[in-house]
Amino acid sequence: MNAFLPKPEKLKRNTSVFHSLSLLFAILFLPGVLQAQTKEDKIIVTVGPAFTIEKGGRSLRQFPFLEVVDKKVFVSFSQHSDDYNDHTEDGMRISGNSGFSWPDYINQPDLYLTSIVELNKTTLLGVNYVAYFKDSMHAEMHYSKSLDKGKTWKPYTGTVTFPKKIRKMDKSTWSSMVFHRTLMLMPDGSIQGTMYGYYASDTKYRSIWVKSADGGANWTVVSTIAYNPLIGLESFCEPVVKRCMDGSLLCVMRVGSNNPLYQCRSKDDGLTWSTPVTLPGIDTTSTYSVDPDLCLLSNGVLVLSYGRPNCRMLFSIDGNGNKWENLISTYTDKTSGYTGIREVAPNKLLLVGDKGPNWLSPESYEIWGKYIDVLKR
Numbered sequence: 001m002n003a004f005l006p007k008p009e010k011l012k013r014n015t016s017v018f019h020s021l022s023l024l025f026a027i028l029f030l031p032g033v034l035q036a037q038t039k040e041d042k043i044i045v046t047v048g049p050a051f052t053i054e055k056g057g058r059s060l061r062q063f064p065f066l067e068v069v070d071k072k073v074f075v076s077f078s079q080h081s082d083d084y085n086d087h088t089e090d091g092m093r094i095s096g097n098s099g100f101s102w103p104d105y106i107n108q109p110d111l112y113l114t115s116i117v118e119l120n121k122t123t124l125l126g127v128n129y130v131a132y133f134k135d136s137m138h139a140e141m142h143y144s145k146s147l148d149k150g151k152t153w154k155p156y157t158g159t160v161t162f163p164k165k166i167r168k169m170d171k172s173t174w175s176s177m178v179f180h181r182t183l184m185l186m187p188d189g190s191i192q193g194t195m196y197g198y199y200a201s202d203t204k205y206r207s208i209w210v211k212s213a214d215g216g217a218n219w220t221v222v223s224t225i226a227y228n229p230l231i232g233l234e235s236f237c238e239p240v241v242k243r244c245m246d247g248s249l250l251c252v253m254r255v256g257s258n259n260p261l262y263q264c265r266s267k268d269d270g271l272t273w274s275t276p277v278t279l280p281g282i283d284t285t286s287t288y289s290v291d292p293d294l295c296l297l298s299n300g301v302l303v304l305s306y307g308r309p310n311c312r313m314l315f316s317i318d319g320n321g322n323k324w325e326n327l328i329s330t331y332t333d334k335t336s337g338y339t340g341i342r343e344v345a346p347n348k349l350l351l352v353g354d355k356g357p358n359w360l361s362p363e364s365y366e367i368w369g370k371y372i373d374v375l376k377r
Contacts, residue, residue: 047330056079058365064077115127115181117183125143127179128179136166145216179193194209250263265321287306293305299374303349338354
């Protein structure tokens with residue numbers, strides 16, 4: 001998605017094989033399965049065959065977001081072209097058995113949920129990707145709550161208050177800041193997460209950390225995660241944040257198609273962030289990407305999924321992102337490169353992606369899934 005946000009005038013996406021020479025490659029291909037093992041037996045990764053979650057045919061299905069609550073799995077996806085579209089009726093597929101079947105489909109306005117959190121045992125909250133321009137200091141955001149474990153969703157409208165002026169994007173009512181990828185419950189009881197876009201004075205993207213202390217109705221900006229117009233074609237966008245094994249928050253961000261991923265870290269729950277750097281331990285050309293996603297597994301391995309070209313994964317054995325290794329390819333058919341990953345059973349990932357973004361004019365559209373086992377030795 002680059003992001004639906006492009007250079008300041010438009011908000012638009014358009015935008016294993018191991019790399020370390022010290023490791024011995026041992027790749028075994030089986031029908032539909034890839035196994036990879038290092039000489040030091042750090043991890044074994046097994047990638048299963050693709051299966052269909054949502055078959056679109058000639059109707060758009062692209063850019064999935066993935067969340068898992070207990071064994072309930074939610075995949076939100078775009079059903080509209082990669083451009084400004086106001087209050088779109090996007091889709092969601094729901095699985096009640098960790099992704100083995102997908103009987104439930106929901107389609108309603110402002111339900112392109114970029115992230116979902118469990119507020120309590122009875123209530124789920126999800127936030128829509130798009131925020132709309134209200135005035136120069138405020139954006140209208142849309143969130144939904146479910147009281148029946150995600151079977152139905154009731155819409156609500158909230159407000160984001162910014163410390164600097166924002167703007168309305170041309171040819172739309174969009175705010176120049178949108179929600180993206182991460183929501184998490186914090187120790188102080190608040191909901192915090194990621195947005196990205198432009199303040200009125202910005203020349204490229206900025207990623208920010210925001211907070212709601214009232215259950216999603218009102219949001220304020222806690223900090224800027226990263227902004228540097230000299231880095232990348234777009235600078236820092238499409239952020240994803242995950243709490244690491246050491247308790248820190250790691251943020252991985254896109255800076256432009258055919259540009260490497262960057263990461264930075266907060267050791268004070270998002271109040272301050274380190275200077276962004278390219279991913280340590282891996283050749284930067286292997287991280288050219290859009291829309292990264294992170295997942296910390298039960299065994300302590302931190303997994304990074306990203307794409308374009310194709311779809312790929314990296315692994316941080318220490319669970320902190322201090323070193324990335326064990327590059328694998330996970331999907332090579334026509335795809336936007338936008339993926340989602342979540343753990344659906346101990347050390348078993350569900351990976352989701354799309355077949356055919358609208359700018360590739362594919363014969364048919366599809367949201368697909370794969371199971372990936374990551375065993376630590």
